[in-house]
Amino acid sequence: MESAADVGSLPRDGQSFRRRLIGFIAIGEVGVLAAMALLIVFFWLLEPAFLSERNIRAILNVVSFVGIIAIGQTVLLVAGEFDLSVGSVAGLSAVVAAKLMTVAALPVTVAILGGIGVGALIGLVNGLIVVRLGIPAFIQTLGMLFIGQGLIQVVTGGYPVYPLPEAINTIGGADLAFGLGWSFAFFIVAAIVADFVLRRTVLGRNFYATGGNREVARLVGINTSAYKIGAFIVVGALAAIAGMFVMADLGSGGTSIGSGWELTVIAGVVVGGVSLFGGAGTVAGGVVGILMLKVVQSGLVVIGVNSNWQQIAVGVIMVMAVGLDILRRRYFIAGA
Amino acid sequence: MSNAAQEPLLSAIAIAKSFGGVQALRGVDFDVVPGEIHALLGQNGAGKSTLVKILNGVHPAGSYSGAIKLDGRPVSFASPAAARSNGVGYVPQEIEVLEQLSVAENVFAGRTGLGDGALVHQRKLEQRAGEIFADLGIGIDPRAYVASLTSAQRHLVMIARAIVMKPRVLMLDEPTASLSGTEVDALFAVLRRLKTQGVAMIYITHRLPEVLAICDRATVLRDGQVAVRIAREDFDAETFIFSMSGQRLQRLFPEHTAPAGAPTALEVRNLTVAGHSGAVHGAKDINLSVAAGEIVGLAGLLGSGRSEILHGIYGRVPAEGEIRVAGDPVAIGSPGNARAAGIALLTEDRKRDGLLFNLPVGANITIGNLAPLSRRGVVRGGLERSSILAAMRALNVKASSPQASVSHLSGGNQQKLLFARVLMRAPKVLLLDEPTKGVDAATRHEIYRLVVDLAEKGVGLLIVASELEELIGLCDRCLVVADGRIVDEFGRGEGGEDRVLRSVTAAQAERHASQVSP
Ligand SMILES: Nc1ncnc2c1ncn2[C@@H]1O[C@H](COP(=O)(O)OP(=O)(O)OP(=O)(O)O)[C@@H](O)[C@H]1O
Numbered sequence: 001m002e003s004a005a006d007v008g009s010l011p012r013d014g015q016s017f018r019r020r021l022i023g024f025i026a027i028g029e030v031g032v033l034a035a036m037a038l039l040i041v042f043f044w045l046l047e048p049a050f051l052s053e054r055n056i057r058a059i060l061n062v063v064s065f066v067g068i069i070a071i072g073q074t075v076l077l078v079a080g081e082f083d084l085s086v087g088s089v090a091g092l093s094a095v096v097a098a099k100l101m102t103v104a105a106l107p108v109t110v111a112i113l114g115g116i117g118v119g120a121l122i123g124l125v126n127g128l129i130v131v132r133l134g135i136p137a138f139i140q141t142l143g144m145l146f147i148g149q150g151l152i153q154v155v156t157g158g159y160p161v162y163p164l165p166e167a168i169n170t171i172g173g174a175d176l177a178f179g180l181g182w183s184f185a186f187f188i189v190a191a192i193v194a195d196f197v198l199r200r201t202v203l204g205r206n207f208y209a210t211g212g213n214r215e216v217a218r219l220v221g222i223n224t225s226a227y228k229i230g231a232f233i234v235v236g237a238l239a240a241i242a243g244m245f246v247m248a249d250l251g252s253g254g255t256s257i258g259s260g261w262e263l264t265v266i267a268g269v270v271v272g273g274v275s276l277f278g279g280a281g282t283v284a285g286g287v288v289g290i291l292m293l294k295v296v297q298s299g300l301v302v303i304g305v306n307s308n309w310q311q312i313a314v315g316v317i318m319v320m321a322v323g324l325d326i327l328r329r330r331y332f333i334a335g336a
Numbered sequence: 337m338s339n340a341a342q343e344p345l346l347s348a349i350a351i352a353k354s355f356g357g358v359q360a361l362r363g364v365d366f367d368v369v370p371g372e373i374h375a376l377l378g379q380n381g382a383g384k385s386t387l388v389k390i391l392n393g394v395h396p397a398g399s400y401s402g403a404i405k406l407d408g409r410p411v412s413f414a415s416p417a418a419a420r421s422n423g424v425g426y427v428p429q430e431i432e433v434l435e436q437l438s439v440a441e442n443v444f445a446g447r448t449g450l451g452d453g454a455l456v457h458q459r460k461l462e463q464r465a466g467e468i469f470a471d472l473g474i475g476i477d478p479r480a481y482v483a484s485l486t487s488a489q490r491h492l493v494m495i496a497r498a499i500v501m502k503p504r505v506l507m508l509d510e511p512t513a514s515l516s517g518t519e520v521d522a523l524f525a526v527l528r529r530l531k532t533q534g535v536a537m538i539y540i541t542h543r544l545p546e547v548l549a550i551c552d553r554a555t556v557l558r559d560g561q562v563a564v565r566i567a568r569e570d571f572d573a574e575t576f577i578f579s580m581s582g583q584r585l586q587r588l589f590p591e592h593t594a595p596a597g598a599p600t601a602l603e604v605r606n607l608t609v610a611g612h613s614g615a616v617h618g619a620k621d622i623n624l625s626v627a628a629g630e631i632v633g634l635a636g637l638l639g640s641g642r643s644e645i646l647h648g649i650y651g652r653v654p655a656e657g658e659i660r661v662a663g664d665p666v667a668i669g670s671p672g673n674a675r676a677a678g679i680a681l682l683t684e685d686r687k688r689d690g691l692l693f694n695l696p697v698g699a700n701i702t703i704g705n706l707a708p709l710s711r712r713g714v715v716r717g718g719l720e721r722s723s724i725l726a727a728m729r730a731l732n733v734k735a736s737s738p739q740a741s742v743s744h745l746s747g748g749n750q751q752k753l754l755f756a757r758v759l760m761r762a763p764k765v766l767l768l769d770e771p772t773k774g775v776d777a778a779t780r781h782e783i784y785r786l787v788v789d790l791a792e793k794g795v796g797l798l799i800v801a802s803e804l805e806e807l808i809g810l811c812d813r814c815l816v817v818a819d820g821r822i823v824d825e826f827g828r829g830e831g832g833e834d835r836v837l838r839s840v841t842a843a844q845a846e847r848h849a850s851q852v853s854p
């Protein structure tokens with residue numbers, strides 16, 4: 001039948017270009033990158049200081065913290081779940097690590113591992129409860145958000161943990177290149193690794209299958225519970241790492257570390273084309289989405305917009321981004 | 337024919353439609369007259385579903401070219417709801433139900449004016465749904481949740497949903513693909529009655545005997561064009577097949593005899609699968625064995641427990657009992673174990689538990705089969721692509737590329753894609769649940785050929801198919817299942833459809849008697 005030929009043969013030139021163009025636009029990240037480029041030019045025209053070295057550094061620095069969590073959140077969303085407790089987990093892990101290295105006087109490395117352990121453990125608890133007891137992730141992780149905030153107060157008694165050992169200040173103050181430190185380096189490496197895992201590995205493909213249709217994934221022999229629980233643990237651990245980087249940056253175990261991050265992270269990755277319904281999106285997209293959100297926030301500050309309007313802008317952008325994404329899918333992918 | 341002289345109720349004029357680069361329809365003229373059942377035939381991907389989707393607003397006005405006339409007046413439907421309010425009803429090919437609602441609520445979904453104002457009379461809904469089911473001969477409790485129904489039952493719910501609105505034009509896109517004999521008979525009785533009431537019907541099917549049984553006229557589509565229109569006087573299965581595919585099929589079922597003295601491929605002892613709510617009854621104390629190279633069929637009615645037996649063996653549902661593959665015991669209860677032991681399962685409902693709509697065609701084929709296509713956990717892109725192309729070519733999957741979206745494949749091509757997925761691991765035991773559901777005659781022939789080839793290579797096959805003729809023609813041995821038990825068994829040439837029906841009826845009568853006098 002003619003179909004066999006269809007599969008192997010190459011399309012004709014004109015069509016091929018058209019198809020490649022469509023394929024290019026259909027890549028989720030391209031749209032967000034284009035939008036971000038436009039916004040950058042816009043802010044720069046209004047206020048050239050927007051592209052000053054100092055401002056760029058400030059944006060990248062903030063992005064590195066939330067970005068680390070966004071990586072985990074993207075993996076978890078691809079697996080078909082999401083986590084609202086990441087901000088609390090970041091804060092709790094930071095203060096626990098701070099207490100371990102001050103009050104308990106443990107070596108800094110041990111204390112940091114302790115902090116990561118707290119994050120991973122909370123991820124494990126979230127995962128077990130969602131997967132094994134069937135409690136929706138929304139409820140479980142919202143609950144964990146409050147529990148985490150309470151525990152931060154319990155651990156610290158409401159006071160920041162200060163001063164921290166010198167080693168921590170060294171980590172926080174390091175300047176590797178362009179004034180960016182370890183958190184940025186970690187963020188880039190983690191993003192590249194996670195993007196590669198989702199895109200190229202069997203593990204990644206199985207995450208997409210799990211989030212796309214759990215029953216189908218189970219029937220082809222994927223242990224979907226393990227994948228989901230694993231993704232929760234990854235998010236928890238990454239949130240903990242982000243929290244400790246902020247602590248190092250501040251030089252103290254503040255009680256407000258991570259507060260409010262959960263929504264920024266979710267808004268950012270969604271802007272970057274990661275689906276809330278599971279099974280779709282990439283780490284590159286999620287990271288670009290976060291970057292775009294931060295560009296807008298910073299741009300509005302630089303051009304002198306009142307902070308209330310900044311919040312409104314973030315909300316509008318998120319809804320618009322998702323709307324555009326739906327349109328893009330309809331026209332370029334469905335071809336209708 | 338008296339019908340042909342009548343004015344058409346619904347007509348399509350020069351309909352053309354393309355999806356991106358794919359031209360699905362190229363200028364199709366088509367019409368139905370009142371009181372007629374008009375068969376719309378064609379191979380997978382010929383454009384049948386696309387045509388009926390245009391005729392009832394799923395593809396809205398503006399997305400295609402050409403005109404639609406209802407009662408001779410031009411109409412354009414912006415949505416299925418608009419078509420419905422003009423008396424055009426539709427049963428889609430793929431199951432679309434609201435899982436979280438009851439059967440009755442599904443039947444009346446999207447309808448208003450059933451109670452006082454915005455309120456709905458639950459009891460009235462259930463009662464009316466019950467009446468329709470009685471009509472259709474369907475034994476489904478209107479209060480059951482759709483989530484608990486099998487896919488054949490879901491299909492019946494969709495049919496009831498279309499009929500309950502008393503349409504003037506009714507389009508049925510492969511309504512019988514998952515139904516077995518008795519349900520088909522009940523459906524036909526209803527269609528015949530609608531016919532006497534003057535309803536115009538468009539009937540899409542790949543089961544040619546059904547066309548011979550019930551249709552008045554046939555239009556054959558080929559590559560998006562009308563290949564031929566055939567009047568009832570000239571109906572003939574061979575003519576249909578030839579005009580659809582341009583091929584003449586020699587024999588419907590390829591020759592096969594089970595090898596004598598072959599080792600056992602699959603051995604099942606005392607398998608019990610718990611039934612759950614609704615109409616899924618489970619299976620009790622199943623003992624069966626399939627030799628290497630043998631094709632065994634499970635015959636029975638809807639809800640008799642055939643699929644549950646396959647699911648139990650594959651570990652999809654909790655089950656108890658003993659399973660051996662080539663003599664080695666298999667730890668029962670997880671698809672992972674079953675797969676590791678060399679068992680593969682082709683599921684019945686493509687949309688619900690077959691396809692991954694978030695992944696493209698290629699990844700849908702390789703999912704779960706990536707181990708040999710990767711090195712240290714990293715997928716080898718070139719190798720994956722070439723094995724995808726090989727699998728697509730072997731099974732003749734018609735898709736523009738491995739990157740194409742699965743939701744745009746025609747039904748039969750989706751089925752072949754799933755076949756490609758289960759065959760990629762070269763299983764020792766293959767469990768097939770409705771392997772030819774929605775597949776055209778030529779492809780069906782290819783699948784029969786494939787099944788026999790696999791058997792000749794020593795695979796043991798256990799097949800569930802609702803079309804008894806198919807099951808009996810294909811299988812070396814048939815097991816008849818009723819109420820979750822095996823009630824009869826016969827080899828090739830030892831019985832036909834009547835034997836299956838007789839043993840099912842006998843088993844039911846026996847059960848009835850034992851219930852009456854405990
Ligand atoms: N939404 C869509 N986007 C892109 N292509 C589509 C879409 N729907 C259908 N097609 C393509 O249009 C052609 C006709 O498809 P259609 O579903 O009408 O076939 P069919 O005759 O109903 O086949 P089957 O018997 O397999 O159901 C196919 O090549 C199919 O891939």
Ligand SMILES: [Mg+2]
Nearest residue numbers: 384385429747
């Ligand atoms: Mg179709």
